[in-house]
Amino acid sequence: MSAVDAVEEPAHLSRIQEKNRALILDAALSEFSKYGFQGATIEKISKAAGMSKSNLLYYFSSKPAVYQAVLAHILDEWLTPLRTLDANGDPAEELSKYIMQKMKVSAEAPEASRLFANEIMQGAPRVMSVLEHELKPLFDEKSQVIQDWIDSGKIEPVDPAHLIFTIWAMTQHYADFESQISALTGSTLGKKAFRSDATSTIIRMVLRGIGLEPAKPNPG
Amino acid sequence: MSAVDAVEEPAHLSRIQEKNRALILDAALSEFSKYGFQGATIEKISKAAGMSKSNLLYYFSSKPAVYQAVLAHILDEWLTPLRTLDANGDPAEELSKYIMQKMKVSAEAPEASRLFANEIMQGAPRVMSVLEHELKPLFDEKSQVIQDWIDSGKIEPVDPAHLIFTIWAMTQHYADFESQISALTGSTLGKKAFRSDATSTIIRMVLRGIGLEPAKPNPG
DNA sequence: CAAAAATCTGACCAAACGGTCAAAAGAGGT
DNA sequence: ACCTCTTTTGACCGTTTGGTCAGATTTTTG
Structure with missing residues (x-):
């Protein structure tokens, strides 16, 4: 596939x-x-x-x-969260759900996150074609979704690319830098309270960054 | 040293x-x-x-x-931005300056960023002692600075650790994932407008996340 | 300039690497 | 039982790796 x-x-x-x-x-x-x-x-x-x-x-x-087999095996799981971002949904809800899904993947598959990170940091020599032919169309499509939200006044203007990059950065950081986070706080995404705090912090920063107010109750 | x-x-x-x-x-x-x-x-x-x-x-x-020599050579440059975070300064100004410094390092020394990222992702086997004995005290000290800002009502409550982690995540992402960003947008931190947009996006998310409003003019 | 010290290299070594191959061991069907 | 196909392994090969060493070359010193 x-x-x-x-x-x-x-x-x-x-x-x-x-x-x-x-x-x-x-x-x-x-x-x-x-x-x-x-x-x-x-x-x-x-x-x-x-x-x-x-x-x-x-x-x-x-x-x-x-x-290659390992990459192919985890690629779909890796791209699924972004695919589910729905243009017709409520921006605050859609972005919150997206962040929660990304945090779930970071918590449950941190090694997959680090494998991709490793590959990208080396210049993506073995997945550049995937980036260009699979990720880029998806990235462009979802960037347009965000742009449409801006154009229809649902969220404040923001560069869609940077919004996506910062969400990727924050959510994946907890998987990729797990050992550092553990050394500094004694905790990781494996612990419920820590993961919940991290998730709500990210959601708040993202939503407020585009002029929305996060809902109070249960982040995941 | x-x-x-x-x-x-x-x-x-x-x-x-x-x-x-x-x-x-x-x-x-x-x-x-x-x-x-x-x-x-x-x-x-x-x-x-x-x-x-x-x-x-x-x-x-x-x-x-x-x-080890490479690590020692770039370590000071790497820790300097956080060291300059001033407890007596204005939170919005201090955090903006900190983010701009981190983005400057990411733009000018992306390889150093990737080297640290690589080491941390492997479980930091060769720098764990540095994390525990150099970074942790600094991290704890600056976490307390943020906590003091919260206690004195200067910023809204936030977990200081997650605030620091998300700033690290977003700023370092642009260096560590440079090849992916380049493949998706055709740009990198090397280009002035791109770096400026990324920086102001991050500053806005961080400041609004703690109830502050970023200043309009020139980000760096 | 000559002696001494510092710098630099190619040849070499043992270990680890990715990969091949013939043959042993196991599984399934009749 | 038997035969066949699948699975598994140890021995082996050529290359690459980190590192040593004796000696050649260059630089510094007296």
């Missing part, structure tokens, strides 16, 4: 294949997110997946193939 | 040593920020610095030694 896979992934998978591919992708996500593409080794990935290096290479033909 | 160096760095340096150490640190910053500690190679660093691998190892005893 997505532009990342293209290769690999036969039609029918045996139970063993399904289980072992999942084990490999899990272990690979963990290693690649920690050490980046160059820094990770298929030896360590295979050990983390509980099998020999040779066996890993039986399921994936090469190290880049594993990397 | 800082907790990072401790090793290396003799008292007197010849002109040749000074020049070559600077060349190495420059090249090392570029490589480490792109590929992380494991992914970078001293071979490539030495070539980028215009010398043989053996000569690099004449100036620094090992790969970790180079890495």
Whole structure:
């Protein structure tokens, strides 16, 4: 489906294949997110997946193939929150929901966040085509949604791109910089109160930044 | 001085040593920020610095030694903006100045930003002691400054930690995710108008988030 | 200018790397 | 039981990596 896979992934998978591919992708996500593409080794990935290096290479033909498979596997989950931003909804509600979804992903899949961050920081050499052909159209579409809200007077003028970037920045920061946040506060998004405080802080800054007032009750 | 160096760095340096150490640190910053500690190679660093691998190892005893030297070299520049946050100043002015300084560093030293981001994302294995013994006291001190502003009614209640984290997130995002921002907008912090728009957007979100109104004129 | 010290390099080494291959071990069907 | 196809592994290969070392070259000093 997505532009990342293209290769690999036969039609029918045996139970063993399904289980072992999942084990490999899990272990690979963990290693690649920690050490980046160059820094990770298929030896360590295979050990983390509980099998020999040779066996890993039986399921994936090469190290880049594993990397691409991991990216393809988490890409949809990663793009879904932005896709749900609804032009016809109430701006305050839509943006609050978007931020809450992003925080949920950051809390539940911090390694995926760090993998993307790692890739982007290296200049996105392996996902540049995804950025250009999948993310950019989505980004342009949702920027237009925000622009329409501005033009119809629903929110104050703001550069839609910077609004999106700052939301990405704040929500993903809690996943990407988890170790620093933990060292400074002793807490992470894993703790309910911390995640709730972070979320409501971000929602308040975003909504007030465009002239709206956040609703008092339960952030998620 | 800082907790990072401790090793290396003799008292007197010849002109040749000074020049070559600077060349190495420059090249090392570029490589480490792109590929992380494991992914970078001293071979490539030495070539980028215009010398043989053996000569690099004449100036620094090992790969970790180079890495530590780079970190120590950029650490002060990195912590300076937060240090200048003045408890006795006007909150709106102090925070605006802080954000502008952070954006200046992100624009002028994006590789340093990415190097720190890379290190933190790996769990900060080599700078955890710096986080705990240098950054945390500073972080606690400045959190108290914000808390005092709240207690004296100068700004609306907000969790100081989340305020600081969101400022870090937004300002550093423009350096760390430069390639993605470039792919989506065709622009970067290097362009004046873009940097100005980003800065004023962040300042507006931060100040309004704590019940203040940003000044209209020239952001930097 | 000559001796001494500092600087620089290519050859070399052991370990780790990505990847191949033949063959062993296991699973499923008859 | 048997045969076949799938799964798994250890041994192995060529390359790259971090690092050492003896010696060549350059710079500084007397």
